[in-house]
Amino acid sequence: MFAQAFMRRCELLTMLLEMARQGCARAPTAIDKALIASNLEVSAWTLNKWLKEAVEAGYVKAVLSKRGKRYLLTEKAVAELSTLVTELNHAIGGISRLTLTGRIFRGLGEGGFYVSLAEYREWFRRYLGFEPYPGTLNLRLDQDSAVKRKLLESYDSFRIPPASRGDRSYCSAQVFKAVVNDAVEAGVVIPEKTVYGPDVLEVVAGVCLRTALGLKDGDLVKVEVLLEKPVRVKPPTEGRVEAEL
Structure with missing residues (x-):
């Protein structure tokens, strides 16, 4: 049976x-x-x-x-x-990284807005180790990578808690350390709520990735997502946020 x-x-x-x-x-x-x-x-x-x-x-x-x-x-x-x-x-003892590929497209600017919020910027700085460039690199993933992107949601990851400002509230997000095109340290962000579908990957870095890597819309980009166990990060002293793992 x-x-x-x-x-x-x-x-x-x-x-x-x-x-x-x-x-x-x-x-x-x-x-x-x-x-x-x-x-x-x-x-x-x-x-x-x-x-x-x-x-x-x-x-x-x-x-x-x-x-x-x-x-x-x-x-x-x-x-x-x-x-x-x-x-x-x-x-098999743990997979250390997951490779996703996709093509660049110009987004709606929402990623840049959230990255510019002080609370989010501080969380990125503390966990990823860099001050994020005020914008995200948006990738339209191929079919295999879209499946991997969905499966990432089940992995243990660092999570930026929700924040609030006045009568507005902002959702939480999963964050993974990553490397773009074997060259630039970055972070993959999976927001709890997003205007994009599951075939879109949002990437942050300490530099403008388009400029640093000479990228343009339509270019194919490789992102290696590091599946390391997230470390506990001391929460910022300002803002209504608390640490979450």
Whole structure:
């Protein structure tokens, strides 16, 4: 009984991973069933059976459109994949870094606004070790990296607590130390709330990354995220904030 349940979970996870690679973790996507079946070494009938079971179990949402059926991984599915990453991390002794790639695009300026807030700047300085340039480098991630970006949310990380000014409040954010293009120390910021989708990565650094690395919109950028255990940071003495790990 245990062996059967274990195999069914393995089948589910491998299928979800293949679907995530095709973009189903980001948006409803028309999947290449033939490719998935080939990669999993199963028949088309078996794959359709697994898909039906995954939809019924709440792991996958099937969306009908004029162009046919599209599939979206639910939060339940992403949680399963996150659990898998955690289990693998423990099993192999810990993954030290995760590499993400994406292309630069010009954002809406919200990142620069938050980075300019005194409370956030002080947290960045204390944890990352540099005074952040007043702006973020925005990357549109490829499909594999978008999945990794989503899985980052399950990792132990430093967390900037929410702050408030008068009647306005600002959300918390996860922060990871990182290196951009093997050259510049940086930080990856995952806000609790954002106007961007899960395929966008926001990066801060002590310099303007566009200028320092000669980057422009559309350029491909590599970001190595360091998965080290966050150290406890003494909170700033000013502002209504407290340390969080």
